[in-house]
Amino acid sequence: MVATRRPRDRKQQILAAASELFREQGYHNVSVADVTTKVDIAASALYRHYRNKHDLLYYAVLAGLDSLQESVDGSTDLDSLLSTLSVTSTGRRGLAVLWQREARYLGDEPRAELRTRLREVTSRVSRLVAGDRTDLSANDCELLGVSVLAVFGSVSAHRFTLPRRRMEAVLLGLSERVARCPLGTGAPDAVRPDAGMAIPLSRREQLVTEATRLFDERGYHTVNNEDIGEACGMSGPNVYNHFDAKIDLLVTATTRGFDRRALAARQALTRAGDPRQALTYLLGAHIAFVLEDGHLIGVMATELSHLPDNVRRACVQEQRDYLDLWARVLDAVRPGLDEAQALITISAVMTVVANAARTGRFRSRADLADRLTEIGTAMLLDTSAPDDLAAATGPAQVPAT
Known part of the structure; x- marks a missing residue:
């Protein structure tokens, strides 16, 4: 009898399966048993790599942020950034959903760590926008930078698709129009007043x-x-x-x-x-x-x-x-x-x-x-x-x- 050899990418397989399940069913509706069934392994094999379901969620979000940061850090200017993200974003289709919907269940400290990572990414994108948009204030460059990332993150919000190259072209075009959008001259540092209510709510x-x-x-x-x-x-x-x-x-x-x-x-x-x-x-x-x-x-x-x-x-x-x-x-x-x-x-x-x-x-x-x-x-x-x-x-x- 020939022993079954453990795949070298077993840890990545587990994480990919957990990410997909969390995205499709929600964190609270997924059990460790669901993940092991999807990967076709015993629970003991999963626990060699992850302590619990909480760990799976944390590392699923972290892996997505790592991938995003790698794409951003490897870009030398705005054009290379938009081109790279248009190609890689569909491979991170679940990141935005995991961050916005599921990461709330991680607790304050782990989420703060992940938020710091995300801020590093958005700061880098904003600097690349600023290098191209010398006509704008730092606040406006940050708004455009975050909006560029939102364009690519939007693929998490739907199941609409196109052939790969066309999808990349559509995302690239949208992100370019955001990054190079002419903005008005309103005072970006002015604070919107809090309307409040004179009459208390029932x-x-x-x-x-x-x-x-x-x-x-x-x-x-x-x-x-x-x-x-x-x-x-x-x-x-x-x-x-x-x-x-x-x-x-x-x-x-x-x-x-x-x-x-x-x-x-x-x-x-x-x-x-x-x-x-x-x-x-x-x-x-x-x-x-x-x-x-x-x-x-x-x-x-x-x-x-x-x-x-x-x-x-x-x-x-x-x-x-x-x-x-x-x-x-x-x-x-x-x-x-x-x-x-x-x-x-x-x-x-x-x-x-x-x-x-x-x-x-x-x-x-x-x-x-x-x-x-x-x-x-x-x-x-x-x-x-x-x-x-x-x-x-x-x-x-x-x-x-």
């Missing part, structure tokens, strides 16, 4: 607001009614005076978010007189919605898997309808764009907007909405192809909502 609204924040910051699984009640200055059991269960808070927040976003889009389109204006108003409405409540955007993006099946299906359909609306508006402006490229472009725009809105050092900028409008417009309208705009002239063709 207890029910306060519970929804604080639950949304906690679900976004910690993840639905790790938040309990005691946490929510404490954030509102009440005991956990008092939450039941307003909601039957924790899941009802998540259902209220997410369904309200999708409804508000759809309403904002419909209202934007009713004001449009032509396709180009429709796209402009739709982008503006989306940016305003995202900037209004970053925590709600986070919950809408990361917590749908915890919803009851019927609610989750309705939310997923709402998201599909929203993307389809955007695709129809973009098609009216750029009729030569095929559906896959349009959806990849739209997803990249939404990722750039959400990423900036949820980054603390950008969120307080008074000019953030204006800068995101400029970046989003540059991504949506390929000005290197003048026929796109010529095709948008004539009678209004605003899609029905």
